Amino acid sequence: MKKINAIILIFLYFVYGCAPYSSKEAEITNVSCPKILFAAEHKNYIDSSQEKLSLDNLSLQAEINNAIFSEECKIQNNIFSTNLSLLFVINPIDQSKQEFVLPFYIAMIDKNKKANSIEYYSASGISKKDLDSKDLIETEITKTIPIKVDAELINEDTTFLIGFILDKKRIELLN
Numbered sequence: 001m002k003k004i005n006a007i008i009l010i011f012l013y014f015v016y017g018c019a020p021y022s023s024k025e026a027e028i029t030n031v032s033c034p035k036i037l038f039a040a041e042h043k044n045y046i047d048s049s050q051e052k053l054s055l056d057n058l059s060l061q062a063e064i065n066n067a068i069f070s071e072e073c074k075i076q077n078n079i080f081s082t083n084l085s086l087l088f089v090i091n092p093i094d095q096s097k098q099e100f101v102l103p104f105y106i107a108m109i110d111k112n113k114k115a116n117s118i119e120y121y122s123a124s125g126i127s128k129k130d131l132d133s134k135d136l137i138e139t140e141i142t143k144t145i146p147i148k149v150d151a152e153l154i155n156e157d158t159t160f161l162i163g164f165i166l167d168k169k170r171i172e173l174l175n
């Protein structure tokens with residue numbers, strides 16, 4: 001009797017476990033992409049290879065130059081998704097520091113300028129060199145961020161706000 005029960009359980013497992021997935025795929029709805037703004041006080045970034053940052057020891061200056069949605073904005077299963085591509089322009093100052101890391105944020109703000117969500121990222125790279133002089137030169141890098149958020153946070157008043165993560169010293173030196 002135990003063998004028959006075991007055989008029936010195994011049979012049922014295979015019948016239900018191997019049955020084709022019959023649930024229909026959730027509908028994808030294309031929606032308008034939100035506006036993109038740059039935080040005025042956080043659009044530029046400076047860095048130093050030394051511990052104490054000053055105007056005399058800067059290693060680079062960078063700016064967020066552009067941002068676009070590189071994919072259609074859509075909603076599926078109540079999740080808003082797209083890809084956001086950002087263009088950074090890096091101007092090396094210290095010729096001995098070729099590598100860089102740029103910390104930045106993307107905030108979703110509503111019509112009252114209240115942040116619904118803030119995500120933190122970084123873009124890293126290596127400054128290009130001039131082939132003749134071997135000096136570091138202006139370098140552009142692109143970073144694409146996949147965006148996936150609760151669709152209820154997105155409406156026609158939603159704006160994506162982008163800026164560099166700056167400490168008090170950097171803000172003081174940039175302004």
